[in-house]
Amino acid sequence: MIFETLDTPAVLVDLDVAEANIRKYQAYCDTHGLKLRPHIKTHKLPSLAKYQLAQGAVGITCQKVSEAEAMVAEGGIEDVLITYNIVGERKTKRLRALAEKVSLSVVADSDVVAEGLSQAFADASDPLSVLVECNTGADRCGVATPEDAARLARRITELPGLSFAGLMTFPAFGGFTEAADWLSRAKDLIEKDGIKVPRVSSGGSQDMWQAHLAAPVTEHRIGTYVYNDRSLVTRGNCSWQDCALTVLATVVSVPSETHAIVDAGSKVLTTDLFGLQGHGHVLGREDLSIDQLSEEHGRVVSSGPINLAVGERLRIVPNHACVVANMLEHVESIRGTDVLGPLPVAARGQVW
Amino acid sequence: MIFETLDTPAVLVDLDVAEANIRKYQAYCDTHGLKLRPHIKTHKLPSLAKYQLAQGAVGITCQKVSEAEAMVAEGGIEDVLITYNIVGERKTKRLRALAEKVSLSVVADSDVVAEGLSQAFADASDPLSVLVECNTGADRCGVATPEDAARLARRITELPGLSFAGLMTFPAFGGFTEAADWLSRAKDLIEKDGIKVPRVSSGGSQDMWQAHLAAPVTEHRIGTYVYNDRSLVTRGNCSWQDCALTVLATVVSVPSETHAIVDAGSKVLTTDLFGLQGHGHVLGREDLSIDQLSEEHGRVVSSGPINLAVGERLRIVPNHACVVANMLEHVESIRGTDVLGPLPVAARGQVW
Secondary structure, three states, X not given: OOOOOOOOOEEEEEHHHHHHHHHHHHHHHXXXXXXXXXXXXXXXXXXXXXHHHHOOOOOEEEOOHHHHHHHHHOOOOOEEEEEEEOOOHHHHXXXXXXXXXXXXXXXXXXXXXXXXXXXXXXOOOOOEEEEEEEOOOOOOOOEOOHHHHHHHHHHHHHOOOEEEEEEEEOOOOXXXXXXXXXXXXXXXXXXXXXXXXXXXXEEOOOOHHHHHHOOOOOEEEEXXXXXXXXXXXXXXXXXXXXXXXXXXXXXXXXXXXXXXXXOOOHHHHOOOOOOOOOOOEEOOOOOEEEEEEOOOOEEEEEOOOOOOOOOOEEEEEOOOHHHHOOOOOEEEEEEOOEEEEEEEOOOOOOOO | OOOOOOOOOEEEEEHHHHHHHHHHHHHHHXXXXXXXXXXXXXXXXXXXXXXXXXXXXXXXXXXXXXXXXXXXXXXXXXXXXXXXXXXXXXXXXXXXXXXXXXXXXXXXXXXXXXXXXXXXXXXXXXXXXXXXXXXOOOOOOOEOOHHHHHHHHHHHHHOXXXXXXXXXXXXXXXXHHHHHHHHHHHHHHHHHOOOOOOEEEEEOOOOHHHHHHOOOOOEEEEOHHHOOOHHHHHOOOOOHHXXXXXXXXEEEEOOOOOEEEEOOOOOXXXXXXXXXXXXXXXXXXXXXXXXXXXXXXXXXXXXXXXXXXOXXXXXXXXXXXXXXXXXXXXXXXXXXXXXXXEEEOOOOOOOO
């Protein structure tokens, strides 16, 4: 039985694979003179964040104040960008406390957000670095046009307690080039207004190997690359061997010739489809698919005889690693077949 | 601002509504002489489990050993059914420890599972109660035919340390009547073999108001009814006013006339669609839908002008309450507009 010292379902993280993924993409960024700022929402493990920094990352990206707090609490992390509009006095006060400990930057896509940040930092000894979030096609957050970006950049320079730190976007999938054009236009407008644009931050794992083509981008934010997952294998970004995170599951029932049930359901694999069919890839069994999840059951079906027995263990590469890493209190760190021990997932399950 | 003492995103549980839901369904079961055994996977709150028992539930249902352990640890819970094939010595040992504290029953759908249970209980002072799980149409776990059920029932009576406790099924949605027929045939076969069938346990929220029609069922297991959710409102089981669990979210961006972004993404609402379109219902705003989730962003779109401002708060009824209650360390208990305080969600994020 594989990993017999572990109970299931467990989220396994192969540190050998994760570290190789980190080194490989750092080398790519180094080659192209691109700054790398990994997004820790994928792993939420201070030890991996520190490994990323030790290999040459310029800082980390977080999505929530609580993630940043958990990373900073461990020590050894000095530069944090939170790529989110931080709204409300409760959270902006926590930003103040964070900014006293690390070099902190955040984003804003409206006057209201910038003014809230300004209120919290008006009497701070150092201004808070604020990037303008730009909607370059993903239609999530972000100012709508380069002209709006320039207007908000100007506003940020005028607000007490803030300093304009540059532009930030999360491009639409496949929209990397359009994003670069958009950012160039915004950068030109802002510079014509006499304001420097120190950073242009873009991100995403899907176009990670084209990141160097996206001038004027100066730094790339990327999360999933540390673990990889079925979505990135399917899109040709990596191979199954590059997947550092797997879910270890036990077959608990083989009710028919062609289907079996494992003890990994939506409360560990999640229902994220990410544009795929089925709920993960069973390593070493191309004939199997996971066609249905309930909370604690995963249904595995086969095109032919299922050839599984109760008690047998499977390793599943999930569709989307970032959400699976967030489901259990601990991931189990391994190196190959060696079990190293549980690592607590910091800041999961926090309100914010 | 609503619930201004709380930060967002928060999972709110209105105890007034939850308690009314519990009383209402208990009254239904009492009227029809049906035993009610609520499934605590929905709330994972010992206090609500005790309320369910105080209103007349015969015991609780759990899906995992760790859930049962967390409920029993609090005291006051004496009868637990785990509706899952418990596989592996590590878990069956924990069952032994649990069985010394409470009246415990579990299920099995194969000889292998029953034999594993028998090994752990062979030298126990009291036998472990085991129900045969039946596949009455949902094609998840369960023996395939009534004849298989009878065979496994016989096997359970022969295995040391076990006692046969009856039949258990989770019917297919809408397959309540077929399930009842299936169970009747199995019960007849087992009784003809001279074995008593003390319990016949069925479950599910979708057909909850027809549960009394499903003779020979003696007990009904039900989870979601305590909170209700968008899936049950959509299917006509209840109204929005009966939804006890809502996600409180803040608008963080209004990038266009027709869309806004809230701070509730897939890491709190989950991507469970449950056959629906969109990711939840915004209370009081029939014109809005949540068409896209990323991990910490929810995109709200409107058929007309969105009419939302940054900082505004929304209450969202999720598609599926059971998985949302599992996402954060605490739910915030409320009664109407009064905030009572956080309740820790027991046993979430445990391996098993």
